[in-house]
Amino acid sequence: MANIRPAVITKILPDSIAAEVGFEVGDAIVSINGTRPRDLIDYQFLCADEILKIEVLDATGKIHHVEIEKDCDRDLGLEFETAVFDNLIQCNNHCPFCFIDQQPPGKRSSLYLKDDDYRLSFLYGSYLTLTNLPEREWQRIDKMRLSPLYVSVHATEPEVRIRLLKNPRAGQILQQLQWFQKKRLQIHAQVVVCPGINDGEHLERTLRDLASFHTGKVPAVASVAVVPVGLTKFRPQQDELIPVTPEKATETIAQVRSLQQEFRRKFHTTFAWLADEWFLIAGEELPPEEEYEDYPQIDNGVGSIRLFLKKFSQAAAELLPPKLKSPRKWHWIVGNAVEKAFQPILERLNSVAGLQVEMHALNSHYWGQNITVTGLLTGHDLLLNLQGQNLDNGILLPSIMLKHGESVFLDDISVEELARKLKTQIFVVAGVEELIKTCIQPLG
Numbered sequence: 031m032a033n034i035r036p037a038v039i040t041k042i043l044p045d046s047i048a049a050e051v052g053f054e055v056g057d058a059i060v061s062i063n064g065t066r067p068r069d070l071i072d073y074q075f076l077c078a079d080e081i082l083k084i085e086v087l088d089a090t091g092k093i094h095h096v097e098i099e100k101d102c103d104r105d106l107g108l109e110f111e112t113a114v115f116d117n118l119i120q121c122n123n124h125c126p127f128c129f130i131d132q133q134p135p136g137k138r139s140s141l142y143l144k145d146d147d148y149r150l151s152f153l154y155g156s157y158l159t160l161t162n163l164p165e166r167e168w169q170r171i172d173k174m175r176l177s178p179l180y181v182s183v184h185a186t187e188p189e190v191r192i193r194l195l196k197n198p199r200a201g202q203i204l205q206q207l208q209w210f211q212k213k214r215l216q217i218h219a220q221v222v223v224c225p226g227i228n229d230g231e232h233l234e235r236t237l238r239d240l241a242s243f244h245t246g247k248v249p250a251v252a253s254v255a256v257v258p259v260g261l262t263k264f265r266p267q268q269d270e271l272i273p274v275t276p277e278k279a280t281e282t283i284a285q286v287r288s289l290q291q292e293f294r295r296k297f298h299t300t301f302a303w304l305a306d307e308w309f310l311i312a313g314e315e316l317p318p319e320e321e322y323e324d325y326p327q328i329d330n331g332v333g334s335i336r337l338f339l340k341k342f343s344q345a346a347a348e349l350l351p352p353k354l355k356s357p358r359k360w361h362w363i364v365g366n367a368v369e370k371a372f373q374p375i376l377e378r379l380n381s382v383a384g385l386q387v388e389m390h391a392l393n394s395h396y397w398g399q400n401i402t403v404t405g406l407l408t409g410h411d412l413l414l415n416l417q418g419q420n421l422d423n424g425i426l427l428p429s430i431m432l433k434h435g436e437s438v439f440l441d442d443i444s445v446e447e448l449a450r451k452l453k454t455q456i457f458v459v460a461g462v463e464e465l466i467k468t469c470i471q472p473l474g
């Protein structure tokens with residue numbers, strides 16, 4: 031197939047087959063057993079063979095041929111620059127709530143790239159709309175059993191979905207769900223609620239339509255996340271969008287909760303979950319932990335606060351000592367949306383003698399939001415709030431504020447630049463264990 035580029039290696043895992051064979055960072059895989067992989071999915075499929083004949087392009091442009099014999103389930107231990115080695119499938123919609131269009135102008139072009147690629151959905155759980163797939167890609171999804179995929183449904187009524195995605199091809203979602211059902215493939219769905227467009231009766235219709243696909247041993251629609259639309263000050267003028275108010279959040283919570291009761295009776299699962307943000311906007315208590323079952327929509331902010339609190343108390347019981355040998359003080363940055371919910375964590379950390387943690391619950395001036403979730407805070411927001419302050423032993427920075435796999439905020443400011451400007455150390459913490467271990471680490 032045209033446009034397939036060699037897959038450039040960025041990491042070789044220690045003690046792996048690739049390390050043993052002598053692969054180097056910068057080498058690129060051209061083909062495996064005569065086939066050029068289009069993406070990581072092809073690569074993983076091809077590597078399932080026991081004998082691999084690999085064509086490798088080194089950094090100087092020289093081709094090498096490597097033969098490897100291995101167990102079929104053993105991974106080579108390579109990581110690549112990208113997951114897709116041909117062209118990324120790009121979005122052909124014009125959703126008024128698109129976060130990419132709600133960014134400030136003048137940033138580097140990659141920040142404005144709108145992907146809508148089923149391969150990233152399968153590999154990483156990113157949401158896609160199914161409006162841009164030619165027949166051969168549908169066939170590949172079926173042939174390679176690429177399931178589950180994560181689909182932005184938003185509305186099942188054709189005219190409402192067309193209005194939201196601003197794309198006439200968006201009206202085929204019910205037929206597409208029938209296709210998944212027929213092929214015994216699954217999706218997880220999301221509905222971004224835009225007040226005045228797909229809320230109220232449209233939301234009810236959408237959730238009932240989606241529930242009609244939650245049947246059989248392999249339900250075509252496995253779960254739904256209901257998410258409030260997020261708006262920034264850079265949104266286009268006359269975008270016909272209305273922000274979600276606390277009243278709207280309260281109303282939507284009540285509406286979805288009543289449907290959840292029906293779904294639980296019928297399917298023995300909640301099936302459609304409300305993102306944590308609804309409760310934060312409404313100022314309501316989050317649902318209890320057991321309501322989230324096995325957290326099928328955790329990456330969409332459904333239950334992430336409850337899970338974080340639960341994991342924290344488990345890890346704290348195991349890792350937090352009663353006192354520290356030498357005292358220290360940290361500054362922990364979170365979005366102001368979670369300020370109240372995270373108080374138990376703050377209290378538990380500060381109960382350790384010698385450990386002081388000050389929470390900075392910020393909103394985002396950068397995006398123009400009064401209430402902000404942690405993942406949307408930017409370097410600009412931290413500078414604005416913390417510059418000139420005594421930041422003691424340093425900052426505890428949740429990794430969800432950074433772009434995936436990079437040490438750069440959404441506004442392109444790097445962690446290093448921020449640390450320099452704030453004249454302090456910044457510790458990026460991913461998850462509860464790292465948060466606790468960083469708090470109690472020996473001081474350098």
Ligand code: SF4
Nearest residue numbers: 121123124125128144
């Ligand atoms: S489908 Fe996603 S990327 Fe495309 S316009 Fe809509 S929100 Fe933006």
